[in-house]
Amino acid sequence: MSSSPIRTLAVWCADWPVVAAGGDPARPSAVLAANRVIASSPAARELGVVRGLRRREAQGRCPELVITERDISREARAFEPVVAAVEAFTPRIELTRPGRCAFPTRGPARYFGGDHALADLVVDGVSVVLNKQTFCRVGIADGPFAAELAARYRNDASSGAMVVPAGDSASFLAPLAITTLERPELTTVLTQLGIRSLGDFAQLPAADVLARFGDEGLRAHRLASGLDERPPDTQKPPADLTFVSEIDPPAHRVDQAAFVARALAEQLNDALDALGGVCINVAIEVETEHGEQQVRLWRHEGALSAAAIVDRARWQIEGWLNGSEASRPTGGLIRMALAPEEVVAAKGRQLGFWGEATELDERAIRALTRVQGLLGVEAVWVPEPAGGRHPREQIALVQMATTDLATRIENASARRQAQPEANLPPWPGRLPSPSPGVVFQSSLPVAVVGADGDAVAVDGRGELSGPPGRLVIPGNPSIDIVAWAGPWPIDERWWDHRTRRRCARLQVVTNDDVARLLVLEGGAWFVEALYD
Amino acid sequence: MVSPKLAALPADVLAKIAPITLASDQLLPLSPALSAVVPWAGLRRGTSVSVQGAPGLGVTSLALALVAEATSQGSWVAVVGVPTCGLGAAVELGVAPERLAIIDQPAPAEWPAVVGALLGAVDLVVVSPQHRLRPADQRRLLSRARERGTVVVSVGAEPIGSTDLGFTITGAHWHGLGQGHGYLRRRDIELRIEGRREASRPQTVYLRLPGSSGNIEIIDDLESAETGTQNRAGGEVVSLPVRRRRVGSS
Numbered sequence: 172m173s174s175s176p177i178r179t180l181a182v183w184c185a186d187w188p189v190v191a192a193g194g195d196p197a198r199p200s201a202v203l204a205a206n207r208v209i210a211s212s213p214a215a216r217e218l219g220v221v222r223g224l225r226r227r228e229a230q231g232r233c234p235e236l237v238i239t240e241r242d243i244s245r246e247a248r249a250f251e252p253v254v255a256a257v258e259a260f261t262p263r264i265e266l267t268r269p270g271r272c273a274f275p276t277r278g279p280a281r282y283f284g285g286d287h288a289l290a291d292l293v294v295d296g297v298s299v300v301l302n303k304q305t306f307c308r309v310g311i312a313d314g315p316f317a318a319e320l321a322a323r324y325r326n327d328a329s330s331g332a333m334v335v336p337a338g339d340s341a342s343f344l345a346p347l348a349i350t351t352l353e354r355p356e357l358t359t360v361l362t363q364l365g366i367r368s369l370g371d372f373a374q375l376p377a378a379d380v381l382a383r384f385g386d387e388g389l390r391a392h393r394l395a396s397g398l399d400e401r402p403p404d405t406q407k408p409p410a411d412l413t414f415v416s417e418i419d420p421p422a423h424r425v426d427q428a429a430f431v432a433r434a435l436a437e438q439l440n441d442a443l444d445a446l447g448g449v450c451i452n453v454a455i456e457v458e459t460e461h462g463e464q465q466v467r468l469w470r471h472e473g474a475l476s477a478a479a480i481v482d483r484a485r486w487q488i489e490g491w492l493n494g495s496e497a498s499r500p501t502g503g504l505i506r507m508a509l510a511p512e513e514v515v516a517a518k519g520r521q522l523g524f525w526g527e528a529t530e531l532d533e534r535a536i537r538a539l540t541r542v543q544g545l546l547g548v549e550a551v552w553v554p555e556p557a558g559g560r561h562p563r564e565q566i567a568l569v570q571m572a573t574t575d576l577a578t579r580i581e582n583a584s585a586r587r588q589a590q591p592e593a594n595l596p597p598w599p600g601r602l603p604s605p606s607p608g609v610v611f612q613s614s615l616p617v618a619v620v621g622a623d624g625d626a627v628a629v630d631g632r633g634e635l636s637g638p639p640g641r642l643v644i645p646g647n648p649s650i651d652i653v654a655w656a657g658p659w660p661i662d663e664r665w666w667d668h669r670t671r672r673r674c675a676r677l678q679v680v681t682n683d684d685v686a687r688l689l690v691l692e693g694g695a696w697f698v699e700a701l702y703d
Numbered sequence: 704m705v706s707p708k709l710a711a712l713p714a715d716v717l718a719k720i721a722p723i724t725l726a727s728d729q730l731l732p733l734s735p736a737l738s739a740v741v742p743w744a745g746l747r748r749g750t751s752v753s754v755q756g757a758p759g760l761g762v763t764s765l766a767l768a769l770v771a772e773a774t775s776q777g778s779w780v781a782v783v784g785v786p787t788c789g790l791g792a793a794v795e796l797g798v799a800p801e802r803l804a805i806i807d808q809p810a811p812a813e814w815p816a817v818v819g820a821l822l823g824a825v826d827l828v829v830v831s832p833q834h835r836l837r838p839a840d841q842r843r844l845l846s847r848a849r850e851r852g853t854v855v856v857s858v859g860a861e862p863i864g865s866t867d868l869g870f871t872i873t874g875a876h877w878h879g880l881g882q883g884h885g886y887l888r889r890r891d892i893e894l895r896i897e898g899r900r901e902a903s904r905p906q907t908v909y910l911r912l913p914g915s916s917g918n919i920e921i922i923d924d925l926e927s928a929e930t931g932t933q934n935r936a937g938g939e940v941v942s943l944p945v946r947r948r949r950v951g952s953s
Contacts, residue, residue, distance in 0.1 A: 420711055434716045531826075532802070535779035538824030539804050542781075542817050550807040554790045554800040566790035568805060576801075583801035603886055605913040606791030608763040638883060654880035656887075678887050684875045685759030686887055700789065702877075702887060703763040 176314030176399040178337060180276045180290065182257055182297060183322035184250075184307045186210050187270025191249035192239040196304055200237035201229055205536055205577055209241060227548065227572050240540065243269065244486055251490020253307075254467070255498045256300045260293060265315070265452070265468040266483075273315045286311045290332030298330050306330040313340040316394045320344065320351055340397035345370025352391050357384060369395040413510040414438050421460045421503025425489050428457070428504050432484035435509045436477040443514060449474035452513035455484050457491070460502035465491055468512055480509065536576050548572040553579070560601045560661060562610045562688070562700050600661040602676065607688055607700035614690060614697035618643040619652075619677075629675040629691050633660040642681055642689075644698070654680040658691065731773040731826060731854060734797060736921045740894070740908045741868070742901035746773070748826070749849035753862030756872030761892050761912050764792055765870060766858045768912060768919040770827045771797035778826035783818060784808030785831045785858060795917030808833065815840050823851030831859045838864075868898040873907075889915050891922060 184190065188202035188210035199215035201208045208224045218233040230236055246269035254264055254272055260283070261274045276289060283289045290309045297307045310321025312335035321333045321343065335343045347369050349358050366372050372380075373396040381389040390400050414435045422428045432455075443450055453475055456466040469475070469483040484507070491500060543551045552568035553576065559565050619627045621637040628636045635658055643649040657677035664670045674692035676699075681687070686702035730745030738744040746752065752769065756762045763785065770780045775797055782788055783806045794800055804825075809817045811834040821828050822844075836844070841864040848855045857863045872892050879888030892912050897905035914920030 416716065418712075430712070431716060529777065531777055531779065535781075535802070535804075535825045538821050539781070539806075541820045542806060545813060545817055545820065546807065546809055550809075552805040552807075554793075554803055554805070556794075556800070562789060562791055566794065566800065568790070571804065579801045583799070604791075604795050604917045605887065605889070606789055606795055606917075608761065608767070608789045608792040609759075609787040610789045610791075611787055635883075654877070654882065654885075656880050656883060656885050678880060680877050680880050680887075683757070683759070684877070685757075686877050686880075686890070687759075701759050701787075702890070703759050703761060703789075 176317075176340075176397070177275045178277060178280075178286075178311065178313055179273050179315045179318040180279075180286075180293065180309060180311045181271065181273040181315060181318035181322045182253070182293060182307060182309050183319060184253060184270050184297070184301065185305045186212060187250065187305070188241060188246055189239075190301075190305045191242075191246040191269065194237060194239075198237055199233050199235065200239065202239050202241050203229075204241035205533075206540065206572060206575065225573065225575075240537070244482070244489075246270065247483075247486035248490050248493065251487070251494055252300045252498070253297055254490070255494060256296045257293060259296060260289070262466060263454075263468060265470055267470045271319065273318060276311060286334045287332070290334055294330050294332050308332065311335065312343065313337060313397060314394075314399060316400065317344055317397055320347060341373065344395060344397055345373065349395075352394065354387070354391055357388060357391055360384075373397075412439065412442055412514075413508060414442075415506065415508040418503075418505050418507065421505045423492075423503040425485060425492060428488045428507065429481060429485045431507055432488075432509075433477065433481045435507060436480040436484070439480070439509050439511065440477045443511065446514075448514040448516055450480075450511040450514055451475060452511070453480055453483075454508075454510045454512050455480075455487055456506075456508040456510070457488060457504050458506040459500040460505045461500070463500045463502070465500075470513075484509075532577065532580055539571055539576075543572060558596060558598060560598055560663065562602075562607050563612075565601075565606070600659070600663075602659070602678075602688070605702070608703035609701040611698065611700065614699045615644070617645070617689070617696050617698050619689060619691075619696045620649075627696075628694075629658045629660065633658060633675065639677070639679065642679065642687070651682045652679045653682050657689075731778060732776055734768060734772040734919060736910055736914075736919045737768065737772075739921055740896060740906075740910070742898075746827075746854050747867070748852035748854060750854055750867035751845050751848065751863060752854060752856045753866040753869045754856060754858050754872075755862065755870070760872045760875045761890065762858055762872060763788060764796060764912050765872065765892075765894075765919070766829055766856050767793045767798055768796045769856060769870075770829065770854075771918075773827060774799040774802045778802065779804070779824075780827040780829065781806060781821045781825045782829040783821070783831070784814075784833065785829060792913070795913065797918055815844065818844060818855075819847060822848050822853045822855075825853065827854045827856065829856045829858060830863070831857065832863070833859075835861075836863060866898065867900075868902055869896070871895045871897075889913060 189200055189212045192202055194200050196212060197214060199212055199218055201211040201215050201220050203226055206226050208220060208222055208229050211220045215233055215236060220229045220233050220236060250269040257264055257272060260279045264272050264274050266272050276286065280286050280289050283292055290311055293309050294307060301307060307330055308322045309332040310318045312318040312321045317335060317340040321335050324333050345368065349361050349367055349369060349372055352358055361372060372392060377389060377392055380392045394400055416431050416435050418431055451474060452468060452470045454466055454468045456464065458464045467487050471479060539551055548570055551571040553571050553574060554566045555569045557564060557567035619639045620641050620643065621627050622640040627639045630636065639652050639655055641649045642652055655677055658675035660675040663672040674690050677689040679687055679689055687698050688700040690697050690699045729748050730743060731748060733741060733745050754762050754766045774780050779802045781804045786807065788805060793803065814832060818828060818830060845864050862869060873895055874893035875890055877887055877890045879885050889911055890913065892910055894908050894910055895905055896902060896908060909922050911920040911922050
């Protein structure tokens, strides 16, 4: 068996996105990302606004909800004072996302007199910084995963600490729900297979999990069993992968430091590329001209791209330079160093685990959400293939607020690979392509007359009373029809008198070279679409 | 333009952080038929494009065909104020529906704010303003689009300001419909392309929009395109001359 995981202390601050957004803690508020609630204040939770709701549902449950868009850099900046408070106990803090941080407890526990004492001290220190905006919980267990779950364990909305005795991680984790793994695709499959707790998952043989779910599944299995996520023979990166840059003259502004960070990050990624590895944990160290140092370890679930490293460097430096008087550095930055702490083999493009939307998509989604805010949710629509026989039905528009755009992108590309066009449902009676370019939202009433001036009708057998000669659009002179085809009668949904549609369609080309789709319904002719 | 503080950084750091834009980053891809007729074989980011023609000749389809290829390669397109946009036609012309957003026509007072919010965030914006834009608003819109790299395609009566690339459909001819038989198969259009710089010399091209595949195509059999062929055998094609339409005639 591998060596036991490192005993870790995890700090968890509740509802961090909401706290970072500011605002009155007593009012119900929520933070949204891509139209879904990711965090809500306690007042909002009482009214039923929980994680995962769409914007409309959340507003429906709580009309006076204050909604803010997610801004990760704001959350990271706001979290910096908390990290500074935790730094009093140990210099090397590991950050995964704003609101959570962790560090190994071996040294500090010995120094401060045991796990329980250390946990209480950390809770007190962080509570002072948080100043009643939210509560924080601390958990100590073997390994960062178990420690974080220990921190979130007894969520009775008060600060506190939970210490899991050494070696008891597996039994502590066993009764917890499988959704704590935070890998939604994996957990839905496991739930369907009847595996609902981490203990059930841990009891499966590792080889079978690897065969069925692959490498990701094996890592989740190791976590559920209370082991380290990666086997300890992960290569420790060689020392010459640390990239240092001297900044001269000292940088007093964040953007100057960010420039330097970008250059370093690209050097680091190039070097790692050459070794065939990617970094999942990087230590960013900055030093000022007066000798003040700050080092943070940043961990990311996927791989850290150069842009991601630069973002984290920016958050770290912003938080430091704009922090409280006590923690702010007294001089400019003269040195920056990036050192990869954990490197794993690169498996091609690592885009998050299950294929997320790219940055272009996220930018577009954000802008469309903003337009929604300007015009209202009923003004932004996205197409959804619905199926039907009429141009208005075949692809329907749905309000953007009611769908999840990121999943649509994943599904669409998956669908395009899996399903060739020939397998689409047939819809007999549908007009062949090409489809009309302009489809009127409500059909225009017109008159179609034959050469003798009488209106053209379609009899019960589906035959025209005579060839159509002229098209009369109200408000315009009549135009000659030079080519036509049809009628193509359809009788849809004859079993449901509300949605029954019985009509005949005609394609006509008039002497102004415009092609139209005419529909005879209820004895009257309409222009349904224009082949523009 | 390097600020003195940046210039003080060591030369190798400066070289690494200087932005490099590849020529290919400046161009949005076009479908093969259109890239054959557009001077740069693509849509330059930040330019303004206008598509005009009498209603019913193919203006909406051409606008959709212009944005289609880019969406299939990851770009987003927002269509503002074209409520009658035919989605089936969009998909047939190659637009990726998961990257298409349709926005209702904003009130004239909000129009600049809405379009401004989209510039830079999506790569292509199709607009059809029904109101008259003030010249100051037009200039601001176009300069912002240029700065942020979004292509603005304006559809309909009047182009916004002076455009970099202008398409005018001057004639059209449908094939496939007879006297009581057949169905609309394909349309040949006569297109005038003009604009600025490389496109400043107007040229007239013939394209098939839509072609038999549903997409926009080059016509390889030009004889049957110019006028309706007198091909009565099988009764497929009607003899219709391609009329030259002046822009603005109804």
